[in-house]
Amino acid sequence: MDFVKKHLPDPFYQEEDKRISLRNKIFRETVVNILIHREFINPYPAKMIIEENFVLFENASKPHGFGKLTPESFSPFPKNPNIAKIFREIGLAEEMGSGVRNLFKYSKIYSGFEPEIEEGDIFKVVIRVPIKKENIPQVPPQDTPQAEELSKREIAILDFCKIPRSADEIGKFINIKDRKHLRNSILKPLLEKKLLKLTIPDKPNSPKQKYLYEGKAFITPHTSPQVSPQATPQATPQDTPQAEKLSEREMAILDFCKIPRSADEIGKFINIKDRKHLRNSILKPLLEKKLLKLTIPDKPTSSKQKYLSALKEIKNNE
Structure with missing residues (x-):
């Protein structure tokens, strides 16, 4: 955990009247999960790899199922019940299944993105890291005069729309299901600021309509495909x-x-x-x-x- 504290940000967060370290909540939960659920006869090493915009965990596992895990599809299964019992006794683990629920809850608050959890012979977890201001290129005023007013979500949308995207694709990307709210409160302001443009401008309500960003690239937790040469x-x-x-x-x-x-x-x-x-x-x-x-x-x-x-x-x- 000292390594995590040294290299990862910890934005302020408060529940009721108490400050909670999102970083500690998320990464302690993930490390404990690796120890409790590891398949110890498998020589594959447990890994924690810190990249610029995400952290990847890999761990040998004896899978109970295969594929992506979500709070809805997840079914708790004790792989090493004796080890799990010890961790509960010393206060590092809670009730069975609470870890995944907490991971989804606090990761969304931490970075704006849910974790990616994949169960298989190698158990994988990807946790997005909050954008650091120094990693976001400053866009010159002549390109986007409103750039300094952009939220993290707006920056993520613009980066996502370097490839033309439909409203439904953008809604899924930022987890917004209300199409009216998406169009009027999120996409419309970006169109008005001329940061997004319509691929079919003469037919704004076309079912084939998509949104495109052609400005300079941003670095976001989700992608960084078109960053400047010094960044990649x-x-x-x-x-x-x-x-x-x-x-x-x-x-x-x-x-x-x-x-x-x-x-x-x-x-x-x-x-x-x-x-x-x-x-x-x-x-x-x-x-x-x-x-x-x-x-x-x-x-x-x-x-x-x-x-x-x-x-x-x-x-x-x-």
Whole structure:
């Protein structure tokens, strides 16, 4: 926990009349979970990797199920009940199942994003980190005069809309289900400030309408695909000969794949449903350029195959 305190922010938060450390709540819960639920006969090491905008935990597990976990789909299952009992006795664990509920509750307050929890032979948790002001490029007044008034959510929306997005996609991204509230209170102000634009301006109510941001890039907890050269030097021409040919979508995919992602996950991220088109026209060129790599290279068609960005690896090898 001392390592966490040293490297991660802890924004002020108060419940009733008492201050609560969101950072300690979230990361103590996650570390305790790793210790309680670990499959100890598996040699795979437990990991906590702190990146710029997120923290990744990986842990060997004996899965009770497979796939994404949510508070609604989660079913508590004691993998190491004796260890769990000891942690409850010393006050580091509460009732069974409370950990996941607390993780979702406090992560949303901490960074504005819910955690990503995936159960499998390797249990994975991704926790977003709040944006640090020094990491957000200042947009010159002539580009966006209202930039200094933007909230973290608005910055996240603009970064998300570097690829045209529908209102439904934006609503899911920021977890807003009320379409009227989304359009009138969130998207309309960004359109009025000329930060977002309509892809079909002559038909604002078209069912095919999408929203696009063409200004300078922001760094957000969710993505940072189009940041400036000093923020991601590995994407500059001298680091990767093919970088100058990359589209914004390809850059977004590479940033998304800093964590291993399946083809289905990538397809959903860039809104491509045709799996053959996705593999042959989008993923295959990135693999050929050695900008993406397979997690199971000996079995390219494996159902467990995932894709991992190789930009950082390329930079380190040069």
